[in-house]
Structure formats: structure tokens, C-alpha cells
Amino acid sequence: MIGFNVLVLVCLVYVATLFLVAFAAEKRAERGAVGWLRSPLVYTLSLSIYCTAWTFYGAVGYAVRSGLEFVTIYLGPTLVMIGWWWLVRKLVRIGRSQRITSIADLISSRYGKSNLLGVIVTLLAVIGTTPYIALQLQSVTLSFSVFSGDGGAVPEFASLSNTALAVAAGLALFAILFGTRSLDVNERHHGVVTAIALEAVVKLVALVAVGVFVVWGVAGGPADMMARIDASRIADWNLAGGRWATLIFLSAAAFLCLPRMFQVMVVENADEQQVAVASWAFPLYLFAMSLFVIPIAVIGLTVLPGGNPDLYVLTVPLALDQEGLAMLSFLGGFSSATSMVIVAAIALATMVSNHIVMPIWLSTRKGGASMSGDVRDVVILARRISIAAILALGYLYFRFSGGSEALAAIGLIAFVGVAQVLPAMLGGLFWRGATRNGAAIGLILGFAIWAYTLFLPSFGDSFLLSATVLQDGPWGVGWLRPRALFGVEGLDPVVHAVFWSMVINTAGFFLGSLASFPEPLERLQGAQFVNVYDYSRNAPGWTRSTPEAEDLLIMTQRILGPAEAQALFQAEAQAQGKAGYLPDTTPDFVETLERELAGSVGAATANAMVGQITGGAAVSVEDLMAVADETAQIMEYSSQLEAKSKELSNTAAQLRDANEKLTQLSIQKDAFLSQISHELRTPMTSIRAFSEILMSGPMSEADQAKFSTIIHDEAIRLTRLLDDLLDLSVLENGQVSLNWQDANLNQILDRAVTSSGSMEAERSLTIRRDPGAEDIALVTDADRLAQVFINLIANARKYCDAAAPELRVTASQQGNALVVDFIDNGSGIPKASQSMIFEKFARLTDQSRAGGAGLGLAICREIVAKLGGSIGYLPGQGGAAFRVRLPVAQAKAAE
Amino acid sequence: MGKRVLLxxxxxxxxxxxxxxxxxxxWTVDSHADGKTAMAEIARRGPDLVILDVMLPNRSGLDILQDLRADPATEALPVLMLTARGQKRDRELAERxxxxxxxxxxxxxxxxxxSVRQLAGP
Known part of the structure; x- marks a missing residue:
């Protein structure tokens, strides 16, 4: 018979082994030789903390009571792992990119780093986990009692609760030693993970060993076993579909939401490849764990019909004198309990210290984190105290309510409690519209319903809920009965509680989210969570304010420790090219820093601490604009608006231009009409005046002749003006028909000189030409070209102010172009006027000498353009100089 | 001696x-053809009446009119404006x-x- 002392010794040796393994793993990790510590296998085994003492011992009892129903507890997690691609992968990705430290941190971070939500989830987790820890303590003490109660010498002081106290203290010590060694939770607990992987192996081996023993040692192999199972009452189970579905859902939810599961699955995860392997390896593990449950239950019923089925795993080998196997089984149960308690305590302590202790501590220190004191010590101390407090809480719970329900019932109650986080978590991962208010409403409602319908009634007829309330509802209101809410009777209590809590929780979450509008930081975080795959680099959370790098360094040192903080700042300074100095506090750097700190103190606290130094501005409009689909839509919409408004302003500009053109045209038209009026009325005035003079009476012959001549000249001037106007109008409207023909420049110039000389013979003008150079053949309208030349020669005759006016006409061929220059020896045209001489009615000198209407050069310009050439003023030639440029062989097609 | 008109x-x-x-x-009639020197010519000749064309080389008749009215020596001098442009705007400006x-x-x-008789009559 194994004595109690031996048992204690074995436990101590086992625990010492765990310490050694954990210590070795930590050392190995410190050397940087992570290697197999981070292998998918270790990850998968660490997930096995899902299988606690409840599943190790309790599954058999469960099978005795409800047949195959215990399988549901394994089916939920199996489904979650098989479907890892959709959910767990996202969780892990978010956990890494956001440096999530716990499930409370996940919820808090997702909903705008809200500490309110962090506190709610933390409280929920503590309340939901405490009974669970109590359960583990109970199972360990029960297993001790199995050995000791069987005639072993039990020392006086070693009552059951003392055993539990000792176990709790030992576990607290382990958790404190290996769970709070490094502050940055993202650096992960290599020691703890390795130790629980070892424990996973131990419990699997133990359970399988007992199973193998009952199948081959007690029964006569698998065939006999199957026959025995058929014969036992376990085979008479009937499937309750609603309860099965509920339990599968519940176990899946708990697998995701349990703080310890989140710790190993997300926080301790190193890369997504681990999850991929675990997706098939973990279901296999669960399968192995459940394979021998029914055989053990069946043999247990045979061997120990009156025994506690929850302890068959232990009592069956003992009853059959297999002490070694019983010891192994005991160790399996012990390791199941310890691994769960350790991880749960660490996870809860992280949550409590980050979401409750640190905010309170920060708020009591008005000066902020940069003033004085060492945050690092405070955080670690808070964690250590939290671990101790949580285990104390579990112990107290065990002391005062232990044994009130069967093990499995407590497990399920805890599952339903933590599952309340599920709507806020899933909503936060997949729905951008989920808001902090919605999450808080859902969580609080679900939590309240759970407490009212399941948690409080689990204490039985106690001071919390009297038997009368259970029976008739509070104040005798029937539809408020805790186990028949809204008059729904006849449901299994767990199904009833799950149904109402999840329905009301989810409804509250959705309605609350729809009714409230997320704050900027929430929207930012929401986008980063929901679209985590789109953000390889995470969207910036900090705008460029200018916190003092020194303040940040001081604060960081207090949290991360001097060495690590300085390394971080030096690396950043190096990256910025300022090695040896403090880095600039760029938004990127501040964000990185916040993430680093978030690993230690949680996102909400880190945000608050950095915010204190950087001036508190959380998110700018710009950041929001850069972020998300919704924002992208907004941006698209606004760019459409922008395009529209650009279009409008373009149209407006075009309209303005058009209007300006019209105004210009109108002004030009007025000016033109005014000019025409002037040009017509002036000769008419002379004609009328002299006609009236001639009519008024007799006068001298000489006067009569003079006045008649004036009338005649003015009449001719009028005619010429009208001719010019018509000519110009025809040219400008493009209605002119040109008479293209082969011509010779020399002949055209001859004609022009002759006719201009005959027209204005009163002023002498010497014309110098070089007939040899003029002998150039060209295709043009000779009459029109002569008109241009005549105009130019006439202008020289009229305006050249030299004492001996002289016009030099030179012709030359430049490539395909014919160039004819007309240069006189007068004073030329002032520079300011050179650009306007080709405009209509642009006359530089007074009327008397011009004799024309000022249309000549305008007409010339039109004609030359029609002939395919150009005419321009040639500055710097001494006198007035015009250059006519013409194509030698004008394409006939130009017509 | 008859009254003097400057055209x-x-x-x-x-x-x-x-x-x-x-x-x-x-009437005694003097004439002047340039806008720019018109003011000086008026001052030099001191006519009883000025006949002023609107469109003059170098300076508008309307500008000359404004100068005349601004000068105490000539503000009461009768002015007969002539224009060949015949637009309403010119008439309005001249009257103003x-x-x-x-x-x-x-x-x-x-x-x-x-008109001359009425404006500069005895």
C-alpha cells in the first residue's frame, strides 16, 4: 500500500522535475537556443491544458452518468482547431500584431483600448475561473484521500483542506517563479509552456496506461471489451440533440474564451505554422484522451459499483492492486490539475495587473508614469500578488463550497461563464460595426443572466439564492424563476442558461453596437482587427506630436528594465541615423514603443502611459482616413465629390472664359462699330458740309472747283473704305476664292510698283530692287499677292519720313520659303506699336496723311495667311521693315 | 471785330x-489739330467759343473738356463737342x-x- 508520505514524496519529486524542466527551458531560451521549445509539437501539447483534472477524472464519471455525452466536451475544440484557418489564425495574427496579452486585453484593445471592457472581462474571467481552480484543488485532494483513506497512515495535520492549501501554495510558487520572470508577456513563458507540455505527456500516458490495463488486463482484449460495453448500462444512453448541440457549442466557445486557453493558444504562440500543425495534432490528442473513457467507466461499474465514478481512473487500478499504475494515474490527474492552475493563474494575474491594478496605480499617481517610481517593479509585484490572490480565492471557494456539485457540473458552469465573452470577441473580429457600448452591454447582460440562472443556483439553497426564489422566482414572480426564465420550463439547466445568456448577450451586443457610434480609436482598432490580414504593417496610431524622447526613455526603463529599454532606443536611434543620441520621437517609434509596453502592461495602460507623455492625442483624423474599408469608401466618396467639384469649377472656369471672350468680343464689336462709324461719318461730314456750301449761293470759280474736288476725293475715300471692309470681311470669313497659278515674283513686283506709283504720285519714293534675285518661280494667286505688295509700297510712300524716301525691296529663297523684305529709310515704327499695326484701324499717324481707313495691313495679313505664308514687322532695320514669307510651291490642296 | 472761335x-x-x-x-476762326497741346492753345488764344472734336490725335476731346471745366479760367467757356462715333455713351459723357x-x-x-451763335452770341 502506498503511504501518504510516499505520495507526497512522489508529488514533490514530480514537481521538482517540473521546476527543473521549466528552469532548463528558460535557460535555453535565454541563450537564444529556442529550437524545439517553439516546435508545433510543444505548442500542441501546451494546448492540452484544456484537459484539466475535470476531463482526466471527470470524463469517466460523466460517461457513467450520461453515456457518450462527454465526447461533446472534446468535439467543440476539435471543430475549432479543424477550422483554424477562419478563426484561430486570425486570433493569432491579431494577438501578435497588436501584442495582445490576454483575452481581456483583446477585447479592450479591439474596442478602442477601453479599460472598462478590460475590467469587465477580467472580472468575468476571475469569477468564471475561480470555481475551476477550486475544482482542480478538489480533485487533487480527492485523489490524495483515495490513497490515504484506504488505510494509509494519515498524519493528524494533513486534513483534506490542508492538502489543498499546500497544493495551492506550491502552485502559486511555481506560477510566480516561472510566470513572472520576464515582464513582457510577448516574450512568452518558455519554462511554463515546456513544463505543461511535459504534463500533457504525463496525463496522456497515464490515461492511456489505465485504458490499456482495463482493456487487456481486466477485460480480455478489445472484443471482450466491446461485449462488456454493450452489456453495461452505459450503452443505454439516449442522445438528447439539444443538449449535445449546446454542449458542443459551449466547449468550442470555452476553448476560445477561457483565459488559460487564450494564453497558450494566442499569447504563447510563436508563429502560425504551429497552429496549422495543431489543427490536426490536437484533435488526435483529444481522441487519444477520450478513447479509453468508456472502457474505464464500464470496468469501474463492474469492479466498484458503489464507488465515485469521478475517481474510477484512480480507484480501479488501486482496487485491482496495480499500485504502480495507480501512482501513474495519480500523477496524471495531478499534472492535469497543476498545469491548468498554473496557466490560469498566470493568465488571470496578467489581466488583473494590467486592467485593474495598473490603471488604479496610474490614476493615484497624478504626475504620470514618467515622474517617479519604478513601474517595472509595480507590474511584477502586482502580478505576483495577483497570482497568490487568485489561488487563495480558488482555495477559499474550495473550502466554502467544495463538493456541492459533481465535478463536471462545475466545469460546465465555468464554461458558460467565460463563453459570455464570445459574442464580443467574434463580433470584434469580423464586424466593423461592433462598438464598445455594444460589447459592454452584451457582456454585462450575459454575465448577469449566467450568474442568475446558473452560477448562483449552483450553490444550492444558500444565502445567495433561497430555495423559495429557486422555486417561485424572486418576489413570487414566476417568469423570473432562475431555472425557467420567461416561463421556459423543462429545459436542462445548462441548456437553459446557455440559451438565455447567449441570446440576450448577443442581442444586447448587436443592438448596443447599432445604437452607438464608435469613437475614432475604436474605428481604428476595429479596422486593424477585422482586416488584420490587410495590414502587414499596422496602421499608425500616433500622430506626430513631440514628446520628449528622454521622458519616454525614463518611462520605458521603468517598465522594460534599463538594459532592454536602452537597447530599444539605441536601435531606433541607429535606424534613424543618429547612433549615440536619443532617437526622434517619430509616430512610428512611439507606436512601436507603445506596442512594446503593451506587452508588459496591456494595450489600454500602455496607451494611457504613452498618451500622458505624448500629450494624449489619441488618433487624428488623418490616421482614420488612412485606415479602413469604411474610410476607403469615404475617401472614394470624397474623391468623387472632389472630382465633381473639380468638374464644376472647370465648367465654371470655362463659363468664365466664355463669358470673358463674349465680353471681349462685345467690346471689340463695339470698338469696331465705333471705328466704322467714325471712318464713314468723317468723309460724309466733309461731303455734306461742302455740298451745302455749294448749294448756298454763288461763289468764285476757284472755290467752286476746290470744294467739288474735296467732295470728289472724300467720296472716293468712302468707296475705298467700303471696298476694304468688304475685302476684309470676305477674307476673314474664308469665303475668298484664290486663283492659284504659276507666277514669277519679279513680274508681280513690277505690277505692284507700277500701280502704286500711279495711285499716289504726289510723293516721290525711290524704290531699289534687284531683278536678278527676284526671278523666282512660285505658285500663288498673283493678283492677291500684288495687292499685298501694293499696300506695303503705298505705306512706305505715305509714312516714310526721310527727306529722300527710299524703299529697298530684297527677295531671297530660304529652303522652300520665299522671303521678300520691304525696308524704307524712315524712322520706322516704335517698338510698342509694332505688335498692333496689323490690327484693324490701327493707324499710327493722323488722318490727313493716312488717307485710308487703317485696314491695309490687316488685309495684307489675311491675304498672306490665305496664301500659306506670313507677314511680320522686321525690327532693327533702320526704317520700317516688313517681311513677307511665302511657300514656293504652295500645295494646290490648300484650296 | 467778330468773336473768336477755336476749332x-x-x-x-x-x-x-x-x-x-x-x-x-x-467769326474769326482759328484751328488746332493736336489733342495734347490743345489746352495750351486754348489758353494762348483765349477764344469765345471752342469747337472740340472727341477723337483727336494724342488726346481725347473728352479729357480736354474735363480739364477745361476743372480750370477756373475756362470753366464757363462755351464748348461745342463734335463726334463722328455717334454713340450714346459719348453724348452722355460729354454732357456729364x-x-x-x-x-x-x-x-x-x-x-x-x-449753335455757335447761341453759345457765343452777343
Missing amino acids: IEDEPNIIQAISFILSRDG YGANRFMTKPFSNAEVLE
């Missing part, structure tokens, strides 16, 4: 016509600036004579 006009035939009509009626009469070319000789 500021750049079209030679019109100068000749108006000079002929007015001198036949006993204080022209005593405004005539559009071509005018009848009798009209000119009558």
Missing part, C-alpha cells in the same frame, strides 16, 4: 468747311463733363452756325 479738329477738310461757314458769318452742346457728324451747316 480743335484733325480732319483738314472738316476744318476747311467749318472755317468757311463761320468766317462767312463774321459739362459740354454746352453736342453734335454728331455729319452735321448741317445751318445747325453749326446756329
Whole structure:
């Protein structure tokens, strides 16, 4: 018979082994030789903390009571792992990119780093986990009692609760030693993970060993076993579909939401490849764990019909004198309990210290984190105290309510409690519209319903809920009965509680989210969570304010420790090219820093601490604009608006231009009409005046002749003006028909000189030409070209102010172009006027000498353009100089 | 000796016509063809009446009119404006600036004579 002392010794040796393994793993990790510590296998085994003492011992009892129903507890997690691609992968990705430290941190971070939500989830987790820890303590003490109660010498002081106290203290010590060694939770607990992987192996081996023993040692192999199972009452189970579905859902939810599961699955995860392997390896593990449950239950019923089925795993080998196997089984149960308690305590302590202790501590220190004191010590101390407090809480719970329900019932109650986080978590991962208010409403409602319908009634007829309330509802209101809410009777209590809590929780979450509008930081975080795959680099959370790098360094040192903080700042300074100095506090750097700190103190606290130094501005409009689909839509919409408004302003500009053109045209038209009026009325005035003079009476012959001549000249001037106007109008409207023909420049110039000389013979003008150079053949309208030349020669005759006016006409061929220059020896045209001489009615000198209407050069310009050439003023030639440029062989097609 | 009229006009035939009509009626007519120097010419000659064309070389008749009205020595000098542009705007401007009469070319000789007589009559 194994004595109690031996048992204690074995436990101590086992625990010492765990310490050694954990210590070795930590050392190995410190050397940087992570290697197999981070292998998918270790990850998968660490997930096995899902299988606690409840599943190790309790599954058999469960099978005795409800047949195959215990399988549901394994089916939920199996489904979650098989479907890892959709959910767990996202969780892990978010956990890494956001440096999530716990499930409370996940919820808090997702909903705008809200500490309110962090506190709610933390409280929920503590309340939901405490009974669970109590359960583990109970199972360990029960297993001790199995050995000791069987005639072993039990020392006086070693009552059951003392055993539990000792176990709790030992576990607290382990958790404190290996769970709070490094502050940055993202650096992960290599020691703890390795130790629980070892424990996973131990419990699997133990359970399988007992199973193998009952199948081959007690029964006569698998065939006999199957026959025995058929014969036992376990085979008479009937499937309750609603309860099965509920339990599968519940176990899946708990697998995701349990703080310890989140710790190993997300926080301790190193890369997504681990999850991929675990997706098939973990279901296999669960399968192995459940394979021998029914055989053990069946043999247990045979061997120990009156025994506690929850302890068959232990009592069956003992009853059959297999002490070694019983010891192994005991160790399996012990390791199941310890691994769960350790991880749960660490996870809860992280949550409590980050979401409750640190905010309170920060708020009591008005000066902020940069003033004085060492945050690092405070955080670690808070964690250590939290671990101790949580285990104390579990112990107290065990002391005062232990044994009130069967093990499995407590497990399920805890599952339903933590599952309340599920709507806020899933909503936060997949729905951008989920808001902090919605999450808080859902969580609080679900939590309240759970407490009212399941948690409080689990204490039985106690001071919390009297038997009368259970029976008739509070104040005798029937539809408020805790186990028949809204008059729904006849449901299994767990199904009833799950149904109402999840329905009301989810409804509250959705309605609350729809009714409230997320704050900027929430929207930012929401986008980063929901679209985590789109953000390889995470969207910036900090705008460029200018916190003092020194303040940040001081604060960081207090949290991360001097060495690590300085390394971080030096690396950043190096990256910025300022090695040896403090880095600039760029938004990127501040964000990185916040993430680093978030690993230690949680996102909400880190945000608050950095915010204190950087001036508190959380998110700018710009950041929001850069972020998300919704924002992208907004941006698209606004760019459409922008395009529209650009279009409008373009149209407006075009309209303005058009209007300006019209105004210009109108002004030009007025000016033109005014000019025409002037040009017509002036000769008419002379004609009328002299006609009236001639009519008024007799006068001298000489006067009569003079006045008649004036009338005649003015009449001719009028005619010429009208001719010019018509000519110009025809040219400008493009209605002119040109008479293209082969011509010779020399002949055209001859004609022009002759006719201009005959027209204005009163002023002498010497014309110098070089007939040899003029002998150039060209295709043009000779009459029109002569008109241009005549105009130019006439202008020289009229305006050249030299004492001996002289016009030099030179012709030359430049490539395909014919160039004819007309240069006189007068004073030329002032520079300011050179650009306007080709405009209509642009006359530089007074009327008397011009004799024309000022249309000549305008007409010339039109004609030359029609002939395919150009005419321009040639500055710097001494006198007035015009250059006519013409194509030698004008394409006939130009017509 | 008859009253003196100063004709500021750049079209030679019109100068000749108006000079002929007015001198036949006993007026002494001087003429000036440039806008820029017109003010000086008016001051030098001190006429009893100015006949002022709107479109003059180098300076607008309307500007000259404004100067005349701004100068105490000439503010009461009768001015007969002539224009060939015949637009309403010119007439309005001339009236606003204080022209005593405004005539559009071509005018009848009798009209000119009558206007001159009224403006500078004894």
C-alpha cells in the first residue's frame, strides 16, 4: 500500500522535475537556443491544458452518468482547431500584431483600448475561473484521500483542506517563479509552456496506461471489451440533440474564451505554422484522451459499483492492486490539475495587473508614469500578488463550497461563464460595426443572466439564492424563476442558461453596437482587427506630436528594465541615423514603443502611459482616413465629390472664359462699330458740309472747283473704305476664292510698283530692287499677292519720313520659303506699336496723311495667311521693315 | 471785330468747311489739330467759343473738356463737342463733363452756325 508520505514524496519529486524542466527551458531560451521549445509539437501539447483534472477524472464519471455525452466536451475544440484557418489564425495574427496579452486585453484593445471592457472581462474571467481552480484543488485532494483513506497512515495535520492549501501554495510558487520572470508577456513563458507540455505527456500516458490495463488486463482484449460495453448500462444512453448541440457549442466557445486557453493558444504562440500543425495534432490528442473513457467507466461499474465514478481512473487500478499504475494515474490527474492552475493563474494575474491594478496605480499617481517610481517593479509585484490572490480565492471557494456539485457540473458552469465573452470577441473580429457600448452591454447582460440562472443556483439553497426564489422566482414572480426564465420550463439547466445568456448577450451586443457610434480609436482598432490580414504593417496610431524622447526613455526603463529599454532606443536611434543620441520621437517609434509596453502592461495602460507623455492625442483624423474599408469608401466618396467639384469649377472656369471672350468680343464689336462709324461719318461730314456750301449761293470759280474736288476725293475715300471692309470681311470669313497659278515674283513686283506709283504720285519714293534675285518661280494667286505688295509700297510712300524716301525691296529663297523684305529709310515704327499695326484701324499717324481707313495691313495679313505664308514687322532695320514669307510651291490642296 | 472761335479738329477738310461757314458769318476762326497741346492753345488764344472734336490725335476731346471745366479760367467757356462715333455713351459723357452742346457728324451747316451763335452770341 502506498503511504501518504510516499505520495507526497512522489508529488514533490514530480514537481521538482517540473521546476527543473521549466528552469532548463528558460535557460535555453535565454541563450537564444529556442529550437524545439517553439516546435508545433510543444505548442500542441501546451494546448492540452484544456484537459484539466475535470476531463482526466471527470470524463469517466460523466460517461457513467450520461453515456457518450462527454465526447461533446472534446468535439467543440476539435471543430475549432479543424477550422483554424477562419478563426484561430486570425486570433493569432491579431494577438501578435497588436501584442495582445490576454483575452481581456483583446477585447479592450479591439474596442478602442477601453479599460472598462478590460475590467469587465477580467472580472468575468476571475469569477468564471475561480470555481475551476477550486475544482482542480478538489480533485487533487480527492485523489490524495483515495490513497490515504484506504488505510494509509494519515498524519493528524494533513486534513483534506490542508492538502489543498499546500497544493495551492506550491502552485502559486511555481506560477510566480516561472510566470513572472520576464515582464513582457510577448516574450512568452518558455519554462511554463515546456513544463505543461511535459504534463500533457504525463496525463496522456497515464490515461492511456489505465485504458490499456482495463482493456487487456481486466477485460480480455478489445472484443471482450466491446461485449462488456454493450452489456453495461452505459450503452443505454439516449442522445438528447439539444443538449449535445449546446454542449458542443459551449466547449468550442470555452476553448476560445477561457483565459488559460487564450494564453497558450494566442499569447504563447510563436508563429502560425504551429497552429496549422495543431489543427490536426490536437484533435488526435483529444481522441487519444477520450478513447479509453468508456472502457474505464464500464470496468469501474463492474469492479466498484458503489464507488465515485469521478475517481474510477484512480480507484480501479488501486482496487485491482496495480499500485504502480495507480501512482501513474495519480500523477496524471495531478499534472492535469497543476498545469491548468498554473496557466490560469498566470493568465488571470496578467489581466488583473494590467486592467485593474495598473490603471488604479496610474490614476493615484497624478504626475504620470514618467515622474517617479519604478513601474517595472509595480507590474511584477502586482502580478505576483495577483497570482497568490487568485489561488487563495480558488482555495477559499474550495473550502466554502467544495463538493456541492459533481465535478463536471462545475466545469460546465465555468464554461458558460467565460463563453459570455464570445459574442464580443467574434463580433470584434469580423464586424466593423461592433462598438464598445455594444460589447459592454452584451457582456454585462450575459454575465448577469449566467450568474442568475446558473452560477448562483449552483450553490444550492444558500444565502445567495433561497430555495423559495429557486422555486417561485424572486418576489413570487414566476417568469423570473432562475431555472425557467420567461416561463421556459423543462429545459436542462445548462441548456437553459446557455440559451438565455447567449441570446440576450448577443442581442444586447448587436443592438448596443447599432445604437452607438464608435469613437475614432475604436474605428481604428476595429479596422486593424477585422482586416488584420490587410495590414502587414499596422496602421499608425500616433500622430506626430513631440514628446520628449528622454521622458519616454525614463518611462520605458521603468517598465522594460534599463538594459532592454536602452537597447530599444539605441536601435531606433541607429535606424534613424543618429547612433549615440536619443532617437526622434517619430509616430512610428512611439507606436512601436507603445506596442512594446503593451506587452508588459496591456494595450489600454500602455496607451494611457504613452498618451500622458505624448500629450494624449489619441488618433487624428488623418490616421482614420488612412485606415479602413469604411474610410476607403469615404475617401472614394470624397474623391468623387472632389472630382465633381473639380468638374464644376472647370465648367465654371470655362463659363468664365466664355463669358470673358463674349465680353471681349462685345467690346471689340463695339470698338469696331465705333471705328466704322467714325471712318464713314468723317468723309460724309466733309461731303455734306461742302455740298451745302455749294448749294448756298454763288461763289468764285476757284472755290467752286476746290470744294467739288474735296467732295470728289472724300467720296472716293468712302468707296475705298467700303471696298476694304468688304475685302476684309470676305477674307476673314474664308469665303475668298484664290486663283492659284504659276507666277514669277519679279513680274508681280513690277505690277505692284507700277500701280502704286500711279495711285499716289504726289510723293516721290525711290524704290531699289534687284531683278536678278527676284526671278523666282512660285505658285500663288498673283493678283492677291500684288495687292499685298501694293499696300506695303503705298505705306512706305505715305509714312516714310526721310527727306529722300527710299524703299529697298530684297527677295531671297530660304529652303522652300520665299522671303521678300520691304525696308524704307524712315524712322520706322516704335517698338510698342509694332505688335498692333496689323490690327484693324490701327493707324499710327493722323488722318490727313493716312488717307485710308487703317485696314491695309490687316488685309495684307489675311491675304498672306490665305496664301500659306506670313507677314511680320522686321525690327532693327533702320526704317520700317516688313517681311513677307511665302511657300514656293504652295500645295494646290490648300484650296 | 467778330468773336473768336477755336476749332480743335484733325480732319483738314472738316476744318476747311467749318472755317468757311463761320468766317462767312463774321467769326474769326482759328484751328488746332493736336489733342495734347490743345489746352495750351486754348489758353494762348483765349477764344469765345471752342469747337472740340472727341477723337483727336494724342488726346481725347473728352479729357480736354474735363480739364477745361476743372480750370477756373475756362470753366464757363462755351464748348461745342463734335463726334463722328455717334454713340450714346459719348453724348452722355460729354454732357456729364459739362459740354454746352453736342453734335454728331455729319452735321448741317445751318445747325453749326446756329449753335455757335447761341453759345457765343452777343
